[in-house]
Amino acid sequence: MTSYVNTLRQMATIQCDIAENAVNYLDKNATVFATIDVEAKIVVFPPLMLIRAQLIQLDVAEIRLLLPLLRELIKFDRHAIEYMGDPDLLRAAALELSGAAQDSARGIVTALESRVDPAYFRTYDSWQGETADAYRRIAELQPENLKALLTPINTISDVLHSVAQGIEDFYVALAGAAISLAKVVVDLVVAIIGAATAGTGIGIAIAALGVVGAVMDIGTALIAVGTVFLQSQHDNEDQLVKLGPSLPGEWRKPPVGDGPPGS
Amino acid sequence: MSSNYERTITGDVDDLRSDADEVWDPARDRLLEVRGKLPTDLPASAFSFIPGADGVYRELALSCESLTKYVGDGEIAMHAFRDAVLWAALDIIGTEQSVQDDIVAIREQLNS
Numbered sequence: 079m080t081s082y083v084n085t086l087r088q089m090a091t092i093q094c095d096i097a098e099n100a101v102n103y104l105d106k107n108a109t110v111f112a113t114i115d116v117e118a119k120i121v122v123f124p125p126l127m128l129i130r131a132q133l134i135q136l137d138v139a140e141i142r143l144l145l146p147l148l149r150e151l152i153k154f155d156r157h158a159i160e161y162m163g164d165p166d167l168l169r170a171a172a173l174e175l176s177g178a179a180q181d182s183a184r185g186i187v188t189a190l191e192s193r194v195d196p197a198y199f200r201t202y203d204s205w206q207g208e209t210a211d212a213y214r215r216i217a218e219l220q221p222e223n224l225k226a227l228l229t230p231i232n233t234i235s236d237v238l239h240s241v242a243q244g245i246e247d248f249y250v251a252l253a254g255a256a257i258s259l260a261k262v263v264v265d266l267v268v269a270i271i272g273a274a275t276a277g278t279g280i281g282i283a284i285a286a287l288g289v290v291g292a293v294m295d296i297g298t299a300l301i302a303v304g305t306v307f308l309q310s311q312h313d314n315e316d317q318l319v320k321l322g323p324s325l326p327g328e329w330r331k332p333p334v335g336d337g338p339p340g341s
Numbered sequence: 342m343s344s345n346y347e348r349t350i351t352g353d354v355d356d357l358r359s360d361a362d363e364v365w366d367p368a369r370d371r372l373l374e375v376r377g378k379l380p381t382d383l384p385a386s387a388f389s390f391i392p393g394a395d396g397v398y399r400e401l402a403l404s405c406e407s408l409t410k411y412v413g414d415g416e417i418a419m420h421a422f423r424d425a426v427l428w429a430a431l432d433i434i435g436t437e438q439s440v441q442d443d444i445v446a447i448r449e450q451l452n453s
Contacts, residue, residue, distance in 0.1 A: 163389025171380035179378035182371040190368060205357060205429060213425055220368075220422075223415065227375065230408050234401065238380065241397055245389045304392070311393030318400035325411050329418035332425040 081166040086249040093256035100263040165242035172238035213332040237314045251303035255296040262292040357430040365423035376412040
């Protein structure tokens, strides 16, 4: 896979690692929280999709209660990272359809439209008889059968492009979410270390609020991009479902003789 | 093959063979190209496992399957048109008592 989705995936993975290391650090150094004597309270309202809905009121000393929430979010990100997909492969297939396949189909239509036209079809003048008439009647139907190919080819190509774009949009949002997550968790660590040395917990409260806000933003962003992707794929699915009935039932074939008598 | 041609047809053998070579054979070849470009071998993983992508993959596979069959039937139809004009050419040669070499040449064209 060569798509930049792979780069985004790696980026998101690294950011998740950074966030997870920071959370682990906070967990291991939980006793530091108890030594900081600061009056600061924050309210956490976790996004519904990420964790059970509840209000948590925290003292700065209890800030480690945020850690399960962060772990859930990191776990969710890591799970989403594994969705993958291959936009480059989908786009290559789409280009084959909209390029070479479409050209071939149009080429036949153009060629046949001119050749079955009485003005151009060479055998119109020279080949006479009932069989020739029957042959020509059926031959004149062929351009329409061929034209029927053009819409499905275009639709499939458009759908492939759309899925590729949807996957990339999803990963852009996911990588952005992972970066935000890593940043706020690291900020929290920095604030706690600063508070432990400077004796003030204001920085922690601000950083903790940053974490809470970011968690909500990330959850909202991921829900939004997931919803857009889902709706887009439903639309794509509908377009494909409608293709089946758009194709003519069958190609009529001409009568075929068996050569000269006695051959 | 059934003998459903009237034996009184007239026509230019070269014109008929030309239509076989210049119209119906290329049409069949181009349909073959179209069939070769249909994305019938894309893996499900290419569509990702993001919820919603699986339905698109399923419908795309069905669409490609019916399109592949439709194009394949078209190739058979183009081949039938080509055979029709070549058999007509044979009929005309037969009624004109033409040389055996022409018949052999057209039969070779039919078998190509």
